[in-house]
Amino acid sequence: MEEKEIIVDGKKSKIIINLDDDYIESLNEEEISELDKTIELDTVINDIEKTMEIDLND
């Protein structure tokens, strides 16, 4: 992890400019390989786009 001193609105502060990968909160390789076993790619045809679509207009 690499930090740098910055100034925002005249105030000094520190900011991270480089982050090691192990900080990233995602699945690790073991978990991913376990998950792969659960995914069976069946091929049933549906209009899937419609079922996944979320209407954002409000």
Next chain:
Amino acid sequence: MTKTEKMDEFLKYYAKVFKQNPSLQINKETIYAGLMNYGLDEHEQRQDIRPLFDKWIRRYEGKNLDVFHSTRQNRFLQFHNNGYSKSDHVKIYLSFGKDDIEECVNIIFDYIDRNNFKTLSKVSDITRSDSVVLRMCEIEDAQKITSFINNNEYLKSKAKAVNPFTIQNGIVGMANDRKLSYNQTIAYLIQDYYKGVKDLDNVNIEDFKQYMLNTYNSIFKDKSKLDKFKKTEIFEKYKGSFGSENEELVNYYEIFITILMSLNEKTKMEDFYKHVNNCQDNKKYSNLVMHFDNYDNERKSVNKEELLSDFVLYASKKYGKRNVSYILQGYMNGDSNAITRDNDFRRLFNMHITKEDILQITNNNIEMFVEFIQQDTDDILNVFVTAINDTYAKHGFKQACHALRCLFNRDFRYISNGTNYNRKRLQEYDYDKLMEVVNSYLGNIELNDNEDYIETVVSHMAGINNNMSM
């Protein structure tokens, strides 16, 4: 402060950081770290809680939860319990200060353990806005644990704010991200948004929402930026974790929808759970993969030059030759509506033809290309009409009809060669191109019921001998 105000504040603060420190590069690591430290004062950020790992391991020995440290993810302690039955989970983020996190984690995981919930959870070795990440297999369990947490006065009193770009439910933030990282995706999108704005002073949440919607549409709906997205660092980085590019793409598709939901303060929890339920459905996932596979296959089968030529011919006829260059220029300047929907041209152009393609195919001279295509077509049409008419003049109506019938079957033998070498010239053209021009011309000839098509066409051609323009 509302969730929207918090997101707005975050965006404006980091816009200021980059604007007022021009030597600082806009990068997603800085944004990610900002999200990671969100809600914690400077002295509370990244405080070491690793010594608690052993305590938690001992606490859950012999219990339902398997608590262990994996060197593959060194900075987190894993809390697992039969969590692999689903390929996506309800993700629940929690943040606590260093002095409170031990007891809070105990309360939360005691409840999960007691109820034997299926989970793939983890706790970070430092304080951060997502130091506790619960991944619940079952939506019902996620509902129970969030209800438990949000009704626990002790947890509520100790909780710190979580990343405002997640779906907020009381003191917890929620998302779902299958194999990828939701927070990293958000960080990438914010930095991409910053890089695209004209002035960082104008950054705001409403503008970011619009950026997000446009980005979602251009990658997943009209797909005009799909290829570009597949080349981004965030996409390249995780290729190895998926069986195919499109499996990864669908994972991002799911995350983008979650992000869009989180940006909308009116999103209901039931909508979010419905989305997770969809994401957990492997058939739906595989259908989405297939949707993008089909798209790739369709693209591979299209000849771009042919498509552009077809359009030029059609548009010349519909709008006049002179306007075709303007139409293509408009498309190249980003106006996809410049292309007519007729013959599915607009969708095909959006899918296959880029500005660079047009420049390359036309050799950077659209007007010349249009002229060339049109000239070529006119030549073919002239030779065709002359050939049929010469055959009619020399051998009569029946022979002319027979010659045309045979021509449709790639047989040129009955065309009179005459003094114009019609047969030879017709044979020299690309047959598909010849048929395209012929069919386009013949398509304008009206046919009455019970009339023989070929005979009608030959009669008509003989009658319009002096007018051969399309």
